Amino acid sequence: MMNTRPVDAVVVGAGFSGIYMLHRLLRAGYSARLFESGSGLGGTWFHNRYPGARCDIESMDYSYSFDENLQQEWRWSERYASQPELLRYLNHVVDRFALREHIELDTAVVGARFDEDTVRWTVTTDLGDEVGARWCLMATGCLTVAQVPDIPGLDTFEGRWFHTGDWPRDGVDFSGNRVGVIGTGSSGTQLIPIVAEQAAHLDVFQRTANFCMPARNHPMPPEVEVHWKAEYPERRAKARISGFGHSQPQNDNRYRDLTPAQRSAELEARWRSGGLYMMRAFADVLTDPEANEATAEFVRAKIRATVHDPEVSELLCPQGFHFGTKRLCSGTNYYETFNRDDVTLVDVSAAPIEEITPTGLRTASAHHPLDMIVFATGFDAMTGSLSRIDIRGADGTSLASKWSGGPVTYLGLAVSGFPNLFLLTGPGSPSVFSNMVNSAEQHVEWIADFLDHAREHDVYRAEATQEAEDGWVAHVGEVAEATLYPRSPNSWFFGANIPGKPRVFMPYVGGVGNYRARADEVASAGYRGFTLLRR
Numbered sequence: 001m002m003n004t005r006p007v008d009a010v011v012v013g014a015g016f017s018g019i020y021m022l023h024r025l026l027r028a029g030y031s032a033r034l035f036e037s038g039s040g041l042g043g044t045w046f047h048n049r050y051p052g053a054r055c056d057i058e059s060m061d062y063s064y065s066f067d068e069n070l071q072q073e074w075r076w077s078e079r080y081a082s083q084p085e086l087l088r089y090l091n092h093v094v095d096r097f098a099l100r101e102h103i104e105l106d107t108a109v110v111g112a113r114f115d116e117d118t119v120r121w122t123v124t125t126d127l128g129d130e131v132g133a134r135w136c137l138m139a140t141g142c143l144t145v146a147q148v149p150d151i152p153g154l155d156t157f158e159g160r161w162f163h164t165g166d167w168p169r170d171g172v173d174f175s176g177n178r179v180g181v182i183g184t185g186s187s188g189t190q191l192i193p194i195v196a197e198q199a200a201h202l203d204v205f206q207r208t209a210n211f212c213m214p215a216r217n218h219p220m221p222p223e224v225e226v227h228w229k230a231e232y233p234e235r236r237a238k239a240r241i242s243g244f245g246h247s248q249p250q251n252d253n254r255y256r257d258l259t260p261a262q263r264s265a266e267l268e269a270r271w272r273s274g275g276l277y278m279m280r281a282f283a284d285v286l287t288d289p290e291a292n293e294a295t296a297e298f299v300r301a302k303i304r305a306t307v308h309d310p311e312v313s314e315l316l317c318p319q320g321f322h323f324g325t326k327r328l329c330s331g332t333n334y335y336e337t338f339n340r341d342d343v344t345l346v347d348v349s350a351a352p353i354e355e356i357t358p359t360g361l362r363t364a365s366a367h368h369p370l371d372m373i374v375f376a377t378g379f380d381a382m383t384g385s386l387s388r389i390d391i392r393g394a395d396g397t398s399l400a401s402k403w404s405g406g407p408v409t410y411l412g413l414a415v416s417g418f419p420n421l422f423l424l425t426g427p428g429s430p431s432v433f434s435n436m437v438n439s440a441e442q443h444v445e446w447i448a449d450f451l452d453h454a455r456e457h458d459v460y461r462a463e464a465t466q467e468a469e470d471g472w473v474a475h476v477g478e479v480a481e482a483t484l485y486p487r488s489p490n491s492w493f494f495g496a497n498i499p500g501k502p503r504v505f506m507p508y509v510g511g512v513g514n515y516r517a518r519a520d521e522v523a524s525a526g527y528r529g530f531t532l533l534r535r
């Protein structure tokens with residue numbers, strides 16, 4: 001073990017939130033180090049380099065707002081940024097603000113231990129380093145631990161296999177190969193059309209059809225960029241108090257208050273403009289079953305109109321869960337791809353996957369010969385990255401054991417029993433349910449303000465109370481209960497994709513603006529719900 005120079009704060013993870021957290025710390029005069037397990041910057045964007053990977057929030061919104069020169073000078077080339085462009089952006093930010101020398105790449109944090117005597121954290125890395133820090137800031141991401149399902153026989157497969165969330169850096173050439181893709185969520189729906197263009201034949205193994213909106217990506221029109229940049233002050237302000245953390249118009253009308261013609265016009269307009277805005281076609285899409293079903297049926301009609309084979313189009317029509325309660329997808333030519341002769345949709349809900357063989361994949365009804373398998377099967381979301389680090393709180397309890405019944409937090413930012421530790425975009429905050437960059441900035445700024453408060457008032461120990469945590473967990477649950485989410489619990493929002501994971505709804509769905517107001521209120525009340533010890 002090497003003990004290295006202690007710092008005021010350790011940041012874990014070099015994605016959007018970790019990079020900005022580091023910048024804020026250094027700018028405020030704290031000493032800080034950032035550890036990142038990947039060999040480059042970007043967090044989930046570093047690892048998800050599968051073909052077609054791009055953001056489904058518009059790049060002008062999905063970008064930092066904290067620096068006026070940065071947001072004016074950076075030029076996004078497309079409506080939705082591709083994964084390589086996002087990495088270029090984050091590398092630019094790191095260089096622009098001279099952060100690189102404070103970042104250790106290829107260094108995984110494996111443990112963090114709070115010592116009550118010194119009131120400090122000791123953070124341990126896989127290289128054997130130990131670093132002492134007053135504050136431990138976990139920017140470990142919500143979608144970073146790739147989940148490969150436990151299908152018998154994978155180790156016997158003689159071809160190559162990949163997971164979208166851990167994609168080889170030198171890429172994959174599918175040409176001439178028989179390829180199988182398992183999974184039709186956001187990653188699968190982006191990847192499938194591109195693999196179809198390259199592969200000799202593609203089998204798509206679908207267990208649950210999801211709703212996929214046409215992204216309608218295009219090069220950034222110069223006039224849109226100029227206009228948007230001129231409007232940045234208002235747009236960013238609007239995003240901060242919005243439902244989902246972006247600046248696009250939402251419809252505040254309820255479905256039942258509109259005429260049939262108005263409803264159709266709204267749905268058509270959103271389908272034409274593309275992307276995820278269908279989620280706000282009506283103010284009550286996620287709360288009123290009738291509004292929700294009308295939206296779902298509108299999209300099903302579009303699928304039926306696109307896919308020629310009626311049997312295939314019926315299989316692609318999502319059923320059995322409410323629109324948007326499985327994360328909505330956004331893709332390019334997704335449904336059109338199933339009109340190709342060299343693409344087969346395999347329904348593995350009717351005939352489940354039984355095993356992978358040396359030469360392919362066997363379902364209950366057939367053997368599919370394959371040279372390559374792509375797992376687009378998702379992540380151990382929201383808690384996976386944290387519970388894999390051995391985090392020990394004030395009495396030595398591990399975070400993983402505290403969360404064995406599901407994650408509990410105060411504001412998604414702090415955990416009782418784990419003093420001086422903050423989570424960025426943790427469970428119980430809007431995080432995955434919002435424009436992540438907006439939510440990351442909000443958490444970074446809240447934590448930075450908290451640290452300044454602690455410095456000014458000689459606070460050396462801060463811990464969320466059990467009562468505050470219980471109250472927040474109850475509130476997160478109540479807010480979710482008022483929506484359609486609990487009626488469709490078969491999603492990663494509930495941890496349902498991970499065998500044995502407790503079924504708890506993890507994000508805060510009360511809206512970015514409401515969440516921000518509550519977090520600010522806690523701060524203005526002198527950090528109500530925290531026990532603060534002063535020198």
Ligand code: N01
Nearest residue numbers: 054055056149183184185186187188207208327376377378
């Ligand atoms: O993962 P998912 P993802 N046999 O968990 C199926 C963000 N993201 O990587 O629904 C057969 O959503 C599973 O089927 P089912 C975004 O927040 C954003 O696609 O469990 N199938 C499902 O179809 C997103 O929500 C962007 O029945 C199996 C799929 O695999 C999140 O990341 C791009 C299976 C997994 O879907 C995760 O998306 C990409 C099995 N054993 C991701 N196990 C953009 O910004 C799982 N499946 C655009």
